[in-house]
Amino acid sequence: xxxxxxxxxxxxxxxxxxxxxxxxxxxxxxxxxxxxxxxxxxxxxxxxxxxxxxxxxxxxxxxxxxxxxxxxxxxxxxxxxxxxxxxxxxxxxxxxxxxxxxxxxxxxxxxxxxxxxxxxxxxxxxxxxxxxxxxxxxxxxxxxxxxxxxxxxxxxxxxxxxxxxxxxxxxxxxxxxxxxxxxxxxxxxxxxxxxxxxxxxxxxxxx
Amino acid sequence: xxxxxxxxxxxxxxxxxxxxxxxxxxxxxxxxxxxxxxxxxxxxxxxxxxxxxxxxxxxxxxxxxxxxxxxxxxxxxxxxxxxxxxxxxxxxxxxxxxxxxxxxxxxxxxxxxxxxxxxxxxxxxxxxxxxxxxxxxxxxxxxxxxxxxxxxxxxxxxxxxxxxxxxxxxxxxxxxxxxxxxxxxxxxxxxxxxxxxxxxxxxxxxxxxxxxxxxxxxxxxxxx
Numbered sequence: 001x002x003x004x005x006x007x008x009x010x011x012x013x014x015x016x017x018x019x020x021x022x023x024x025x026x027x028x029x030x031x032x033x034x035x036x037x038x039x040x041x042x043x044x045x046x047x048x049x050x051x052x053x054x055x056x057x058x059x060x061x062x063x064x065x066x067x068x069x070x071x072x073x074x075x076x077x078x079x080x081x082x083x084x085x086x087x088x089x090x091x092x093x094x095x096x097x098x099x100x101x102x103x104x105x106x107x108x109x110x111x112x113x114x115x116x117x118x119x120x121x122x123x124x125x126x127x128x129x130x131x132x133x134x135x136x137x138x139x140x141x142x143x144x145x146x147x148x149x150x151x152x153x154x155x156x157x158x159x160x161x162x163x164x165x166x167x168x169x170x171x172x173x174x175x176x177x178x179x180x181x182x183x184x185x186x187x188x189x190x191x192x193x194x195x196x197x198x199x200x201x202x203x204x205x206x207x
Numbered sequence: 208x209x210x211x212x213x214x215x216x217x218x219x220x221x222x223x224x225x226x227x228x229x230x231x232x233x234x235x236x237x238x239x240x241x242x243x244x245x246x247x248x249x250x251x252x253x254x255x256x257x258x259x260x261x262x263x264x265x266x267x268x269x270x271x272x273x274x275x276x277x278x279x280x281x282x283x284x285x286x287x288x289x290x291x292x293x294x295x296x297x298x299x300x301x302x303x304x305x306x307x308x309x310x311x312x313x314x315x316x317x318x319x320x321x322x323x324x325x326x327x328x329x330x331x332x333x334x335x336x337x338x339x340x341x342x343x344x345x346x347x348x349x350x351x352x353x354x355x356x357x358x359x360x361x362x363x364x365x366x367x368x369x370x371x372x373x374x375x376x377x378x379x380x381x382x383x384x385x386x387x388x389x390x391x392x393x394x395x396x397x398x399x400x401x402x403x404x405x406x407x408x409x410x411x412x413x414x415x416x417x418x419x420x421x422x423x424x425x426x427x428x429x430x431x
Contacts, residue, residue, distance in 0.1 A: 006296065006336055007296060007297065007334075007336070009334035112296075112297065112300060113295060113296045113297075113300060114295060114296075114297075114300040114303065114304075114313075118313065141307070145294075148294070148295060148296075149294060151296065152294065152295070152296060155296070155338050156290070156338070159290075159338065191290075191291055194286065194288060194291030194292075195291050195294070197256055197286065197291075198286060198291050198292040198294070199294065200256055200279075201254060201256060201279065201283075201284040201286075202279075202294075202304070202305060202352070203276065203279045203280065203308070205275075206275060206276035206279060
């Protein structure tokens with residue numbers, strides 16, 4: 001399971017917000033939380049982000065795994081930073097992290113990848129005119145597809161990793177790096193080959 | 208119509224196909240052969256994924272090696288492993304991805320995708336994460352991604368290998384109902400019931416080309 005959530009279908013106001021506006025909002029929120037140094041202000045931001053979850057009607061069984069991994073991370077960092085620095089700066093770091101991860105998850109939970117891809121394409125369209133990036137052969141639809149496939153790859157690779165780990169466990173070699181790395185690489189490369197073939201069959205190379 | 212004219216293929220030193228001459232006019236054609244017989248390579252030539260090193264292929268008079276894009280608009284391809292064919296996170300988005308060059312607006316593409324999913328047993332799955340579908344549903348999704356473009360030919364390369372018996376039967380039933388010319392690559396002899404023509408490939412050559420009965424009998428002899 002990755003710390004970022006996958007899309008949960010819904011019709012809340014957060015779901016209906018355009019992907020580009022939502023993405024900018026998330027960027028602003030994360031930037032502000034990096035600039036601010038007051039624990040109270042950061043606490044307010046965290047509370048605002050947290051309120052977004054019931055607003056978007058994300059079911060609890062989807063929130064809990066995310067919350068668990070964020071809390072675990074927060075505890076480890078809090079302990080480490082308190083030991084290295086002091087409680088106040090440790091608290092500020094953790095609040096920043098929680099705000100950023102919380103906002104990013106809320107974005108991926110309420111936005112279809114297709115809409116993210118569409119927003120990327122629209123934003124890049126003027127930049128990719130023949131006089132600008134287009135000169136170098138950059139095409140907005142290709143960048144959009146790249147973003148989509150990258151987000152997809154997270155799910156695919158964690159799936160491959162899980163099944164390779166299972167196979168290693170079945171052979172009793174779960175501690176061997178080789179028993180994980182070799183099949184993981186082979187299957188990843190094979191997947192890349194097959195994906196390339198499937199994209200070619202769907203006409204991606206023809207455009 | 209799909210024509211193979213003196214087709215041969217070699218990967219470096221290793222020859223995988225030799226002197227294949229076929230003219231496929233039937234609506235339901237199967238390529239049958241053992242592992243490594245060259246049947247998948249032959250099927251990939253139909254949409255230009257593999258170019259013959261000898262001879263040529265024609266699909267409705269077009270050579271996939273020269274007019275790849277035009278041929279791929281006519282020929283859909285379903286692979287063995289649906290996981291590699293699904294490129295978007297939800298079922299609806301994946302089918303809509305096929306329509307990105309159709310000129311339809313985004314909402315129209317989504318609506319058309321949902322329609323095709325509903326027609327093929329995936330009603331209500333448009334917003335479902337594609338990778339959480341069952342194996343059978345994933346293969347149906349891969350098929351929908353092709354059918355939404357309404358091709359004239361559908362090539363399926365061992366599409367049922369990863370499916371259980373029930374899903375396999377469903378998939379084959381669905382293939383049987385399509386208006387498309389279907390070229391099915393398989394070594395699963397249960398699938399050949401509704402087929403008009405079975406081409407047996409062995410060691411890179413066509414060794415039998417007949418109705419399912421005699422062709423399958425020949426293949427069974429080969430496999431002994």
